[in-house]
Amino acid sequence: MVKIDNIILPDFPLLLAPMEDVSDPPFRVVCKENGADLMYTEFISSEGLVGDTDKCRRRLEIYGEERPVGVQIFGGDEGKLSMAARIVDMTRPDLLDINFGCPIKGIVSRGAGSGVLKNVDLMVRLTAACVKATNLPVTVKTRLGWDEDTKNIEEVAERLQDVGIKALAIHGRTRCQMYKGTANWELIAKVKNNPGIHIPIFGNGDIDSPQKALEYKNRYGVDGIMIGRAAIGYPWLFREVKHYMQTGELLPAPTLAERIAVCKRQLEKSLEWRGPVAGAYAMRKHYFTYLKGLPDFKAFRSKLATPTDPQEIIAALDEVQLAYDGFQFEQQPIELINYHENCSL
Structure with a gap:
């Protein structure tokens, strides 16, 4: 310890x-x-x-x-x-x-x-x-x-x-x-x-x-x-x-279902902590990092980034899961972004 x-x-x-x-x-x-x-x-x-x-x-x-x-x-x-x-x-x-x-x-x-x-x-x-x-x-x-x-x-x-x-x-x-x-x-x-x-x-x-x-x-x-x-x-x-x-073994990459579940979990806590509007707004940047790797994802961007109604966001996440049902993520090296260039400080 x-x-x-x-x-x-x-x-x-x-x-x-x-x-x-x-x-x-x-x-x-x-x-x-x-x-x-x-x-x-x-x-x-x-x-x-x-x-x-x-x-x-x-x-x-x-x-x-x-x-x-x-x-x-x-x-x-x-x-x-x-x-x-x-x-x-x-x-x-x-x-x-x-x-x-x-x-x-x-x-x-x-x-x-x-x-x-x-x-x-x-x-x-x-x-x-x-x-x-x-x-x-x-x-x-x-x-x-x-x-x-x-x-x-x-x-x-x-x-x-x-x-x-x-x-x-x-x-x-x-x-x-x-x-x-x-x-x-x-x-x-x-x-x-x-x-x-x-x-x-x-x-x-x-x-x-x-x-x-x-x-x-x-x-x-x-x-x-x-x-x-x-x-x-x-x-x-x-x-x-x-x-x-x-x-000594690598776990498989998290599935789409796991990624959607974590999005919903973080959204739930964000709404709880920040309130309904601010909580939804704060989550916008996270969906695209969690779901990075999905092909032709542009059609879903506005559906996740625009609404502030939690039910609309959850519905959009469910739509993503349905649209990409069966998609397999590959275990790849993680891209280390310079997050300071992307934060709003």
């Missing part, structure tokens, strides 16, 4: 990465039901929490069936970040995570996310402030460094552990790489193999198949892996990874 303070996870846990505009409660539920062991909220601005904005407060909400789940916050001001940590503490998630990894310009320009990678001393002070402000276990998600000349993750890991974090998730790219190139897990392995590191180390970046998950587990020795972009439209990856690690 793997322990994050008092949170007990199975051997080699699979984590769902926090993703803006993606990892809301409805999506987290379907990932949990398909094998994710630990999940995080979409990242929440410390300034927004302190300012009591509706959007930020809303993101603190979690379903009971999601647990264990962490709330992720970001910010570059010690006072506001510690105040945000205290607010999160009152909502009683299982842990608090700090985002030092988001590479998008709008966050970096505010001195937050991976913008903090330019100043390790500030990163340590921000983390220490959060640890002091909350009773929750504090974890961090970050990158290797700002650029090729400042890959300081080994120093960062030791210093953050020293101020009290209970686990560290590392994306194997620098901020300047964004999502280009190949994630460098060699540096993640160096952190894990450091005899002075005694907290769990989770690797993140480019995991897009059960085979790669097992290969990286064996090659780099991390305590678990965090899956992000590959889960978009494909929450079944978690169960497929677990099955492959246990048996």
Whole structure:
């Protein structure tokens, strides 16, 4: 088993990465039901929490069936970040995570996310402030460094552990790489193999198949892996990874019936969480990722994207299932999209 303070996870846990505009409660539920062991909220601005904005407060909400789940916050001001940590503490998630990894310009320009990678001393002070402000276990998600000349993750890991974090998730790219190139897990392995590191180390970046998950587990020795972009439209990856690690066999691709069922399940939770109109609207982008691979699908796009009446949407999904009855999906490598270019942040 793997322990994050008092949170007990199975051997080699699979984590769902926090993703803006993606990892809301409805999506987290379907990932949990398909094998994710630990999940995080979409990242929440410390300034927004302190300012009591509706959007930020809303993101603190979690379903009971999601647990264990962490709330992720970001910010570059010690006072506001510690105040945000205290607010999160009152909502009683299982842990608090700090985002030092988001590479998008709008966050970096505010001195937050991976913008903090330019100043390790500030990163340590921000983390220490959060640890002091909350009773929750504090974890961090970050990158290797700002650029090729400042890959300081080994120093960062030791210093953050020293101020009290209970686990560290590392994306194997620098901020300047964004999502280009190949994630460098060699540096993640160096952190894990450091005899002075005694907290769990989770690797993140480019995991897009059960085979790669097992290969990286064996090659780099991390305590678990965090899956992000590959889960978009494909929450079944978690169960497929677990099955492959246990048996060495690949599961068949999810059937059309399974895909339609997950669409309906996520729609149900989206309507429950957001309300009838907003819940239907938020689901529009998901149908096409779940059903990717169906030929000549254009005729159904407007039927799924236009209506806000849940019954019309369900009827359209039933029509898709009838129209493509007998279609067999092939098990193919998952396309890793640059989701930051497609989110509405």
